[in-house]
Amino acid sequence: MPRATLKLKSNEALIALSKSHPDVRFEVRSAWPTDGKLRVLVETSAIELPSLTETIAEIPELTAVELRHATERSILFEANTPIPDPHGAMAESGIVPSFPLRLEDGWLIGDLTASKNQLPAFRDELEAAGIAYELVQVSATTDARDLLTDRQREVVELAIEHGYYESPRSCTVTDLASILKVHKSVVSRILHRAEARIVTSYWSSC
Structure with a gap:
């Protein structure tokens, strides 16, 4: 399946x-629906706790905020947000987001399979x-090893x-033949x- 790197503005909270701290990078470590809301686990390491707490208090869409961890190096907290439209669309279509998602300067950035x-x-x-x-990048994610027979995999790995x-x-077909x-x-x-299978699978998945 193709893997896409996507930037989007989908969760207003x-x-x-992010816009309140445009130079700070946040990471959404996980997210799950609960009681009609989206519960998010967020981590950051470039902002002090008092400043973060003040900002969160000014965003009414961020509710049920719970501090999970705070040190000089990082802050980890949970909060509820309204469920954004893309979350429902992903769930219905079977698209799988890969966590963590990056939150930078008002954009949520992550990989989707x-x-x-x-x-x-x-x-x-x-x-x-x-x-x-913004669709930043699309690449194929098929595991080539699953496409090959045991003998083909053996020879390709040797090559x-x-x-x-x-x-x-560093070697030739003759060298490989001598080893085998x-x-x-x-x-x-x-x-x-083997190469034909790999290339054909890659092309068809793009």
Whole structure:
């Protein structure tokens, strides 16, 4: 499945917190729905507790705030926020966010794992709700090892170990064939088929 890095302004309470301290980076360590709200676990290490407490008190959408941990190096707290539209859209579409999410200068930034059909549908939901977003990057996340037979995986791993895919190459097909005690045409055929599977899977998932 493709993995997308997305920037969006989806949670007004967290956006207000971030905008109050634009030079401070917050991390949303986790989030879960509870009693019609979204409970978030937030950590920061670049702000003093009195300043953070004052800011939170000025944001009415942040409720049931609970300090979990506070030292000179970091502050960890929980709070309730209204459930933003994208959270419901992600839950319905099966899109999985990867925590922690970064909160920087009014933007919530994180990675999402979605199928090539789910991602466009999620973007449509954001646009329909009028939510500002930026799609920063999309990359494939298929594990190539799951695509290969045991023999193909064995030969590819051997090729990697001996520098066959380095530039310049540290070994040749003939070298690999000698290690495996087979004809070089056998190694060449196995590598070709393995590489074809990996490339085809990557292309189809983008």
